[in-house]
Amino acid sequence: MFKLPQMTLSIRFKLFTTLLLTTGSVVLCMYLMMLWSFDRGFLDYVNKQEQQKYVEFSEALAEHWQENNSWEKLSNNRRSWDNLLNQYIDFPEFNDRDRGPRSFGPPGDFQRPPPPHKIGNRPLLLDKDQNMLIGRAIDLTNIQLHEIIVEDEVVGFLGQFPQKKLADELDVLFVEQQSRAFMLSALMMVIICVVAALPIAAHLVKPIRHLTKGTQRLISGRYKTVIPITSNDELGLLSKNFNTLANKLKENEKARQQWIADISHELRTPLSILKGEIEAIQDGIRVSSPQTINSLHAEVEHLNLLVNDLYELSMSDIGALNYQKSNIDIGHVLQDTLDSFRTEFENAGLTLAFNSKLKKIHHVFADATRLRQLFSNLLKNTLRYTDRDGRLEVEISAQPDEISIQFKDSEPGVSEAELEKLFERLYRVESSRNRATGGAGLGLSVCQNIVSAHDGTITTKASPYGGVWISVRLPALGFSKGAHKKRELL
Structure with a gap:
């Protein structure tokens, strides 16, 4: 079956699209709310205007009551x-506005109907017991009644039908x-948002494009890549972290290249000596004497130590x-290790001076063999590099x-x-650490891994005797993270 290729949408x-849809939704909601609010507010305004006219009309009806002391004149004479009614609210006699001229006076006297008014239903007149006198209404629950008061006594009610929709053509x-004005304003706002969203989206995406191009350069091995930091927000922080990552990769690549070069040199030197010695014996230049055999054995031993150090360091790095x-x-482990090196120091x-400030036996949760290796490496470091x-x-x-x-x-x-670089692999100080002393620069790296495996710390600083001061701190029994275990596999 043929499949259409998926269309990739750019960020x-x-x-x-997100900005446009969000802004468009907000504008639409604002338009609908404004339209609803205006319609409702304008209808309330019209009803309040009518209410004021009804109040004035109820006052006129109160004067009529005072003059006649009854509603008979009005209820029996609709023309009155x-x-x-028309004197106060200009309400036509009929609701049908399309009807022709209507006579309101004597025969032959024709009038045009009054101009259309906002009121959609004719007012009602009720007596004080709310009995209908003028008008028709089946249900009085939705009718607003205005009291007609004469000398603080209610003599009747004027009924008003509140408008639920506009009826006047002008309104x-x-x-x-x-x-239409609201709609035009909403359309203008959407157009403005479209015009503004394009450069805003381009501006926000610009750092991401820099990151994308920078990542592609990193993938191709160009670790010197640096991208510009254009803001202080999350994207700016991401760009800063990217530059930090690129710099770290550059340093790691440099260290890797140096590592390969140093390892090649360290392995090639004893192999070259071995090859030269053996070829010399084969060619008869040198005699296969015990002295020659010892020289070859020393080079093999040096090569073996280097390989063992590399193996232990790599195994420690991968946690194996x-x-x-x-x-x-x-204290006992340290004392035994020092005693085994006293002859070499002499x-x-x-x-070799030992100063124990321990008042009692102190236990640690540790591997005794690895601690001996730690102490041995530190002692060998002094033997190799101390005058x-x-x-x-x-x-x-x-x-x-x-x-x-x-x-x-x-x-x-x-x-x-x-001092800060002494724990780096294959690092040797030029003035004192060279191959003539027998060191490959791996011993302190192994020491650091052993101390870390015991949840401790190892640091260096200048010694008061002019050399190096190495400080090892291990957690006492009960403070080690793994003290509850009898065996730990790292």
Whole structure:
């Protein structure tokens, strides 16, 4: 079956249509409300005018009562009633306005009917007991009665039929003219809204177009893309966040490229040495002696450590490292690790000082193996980068909610700007961190992941001895997020 392609509507068209429909609906509602209000208000105005005439007519009827002391003259002589009625409200004798001339006087005296009036029904005259004297009415519930009072006594009632619709031709014509004026005004407002909605929709969509084009450039790999921020509203905030995202992607891409270059360099160097050594033995340039074998073994060991560091770092990043957590004595773990490194520090000409401020045994909910790896990496960091005859001071203390472990080594130091980058992968300070010291710049990154897995923090700052001060803080037992677990898989 053939399917028609779906028509894609632009957001500008949708926004324009929304503005137009909303404005058109408001204008239509305003037009209908104004029309209804005007019709009702004008009808009330006409009824109030009639009511005033009825009040004046009731006063004239009160004077007639005072003169005659009865309604017999009016009820028996309709001509007198009509003459008195026409003096105050100019009501014709007949409701049929298309009838010819009517005689109201003696024979031969013809008059034109009075001009049409707003009143649609002739008034009624009732006595004080509301008995009908003049007029016809089946139901008096919808009739407004005006009291005829003489010397504070009600002597009768004048009945008025309130109008429910306009009857006078001029009134109807006036209302029709106003209705047409309202309609014309509504159409003009809609036209103005159409003209105004087009540039407004284009202005509102402009930042979205910038975002669309910028996103397409990001997809194509142009991470230097920056879009203009034209407002301080939500779209402006979105544009600002887009620029932040683009800058972050640019930094990540740069870091990725640097990462690949550094990894290639770190892997290629020991492989090149191994290849050269083996080829030299094959060509008979070097003899396969224990010294040569030890040199090859050292390069293999260096390559193995690098691969292991990369593996553990990648596994930690994806949350695939197993942490066998339990309640352990952190002071004992730290002491054992320091004791295992004392010989290496003595051979390197470094002093290893340990200061424990713990008054009692303190337990943490942690993986003892990973903590040993953490402490070992920090100690190796000092062994690799601290000058001979230097020192490392390790201090452990306890707070109610955390255990603090401080590592302060001696020169060489690290600048303030470089301290923040020590935990970046493969980062090495040029003046002190080079391959001759045996470091690939992954150890501190692994340390940071281990500390994070234990809900702790690790920070760096300048050491009072001229080197680097690394501070590790781990939550005390009972304050760890995972203290209720015996085993945690990250």
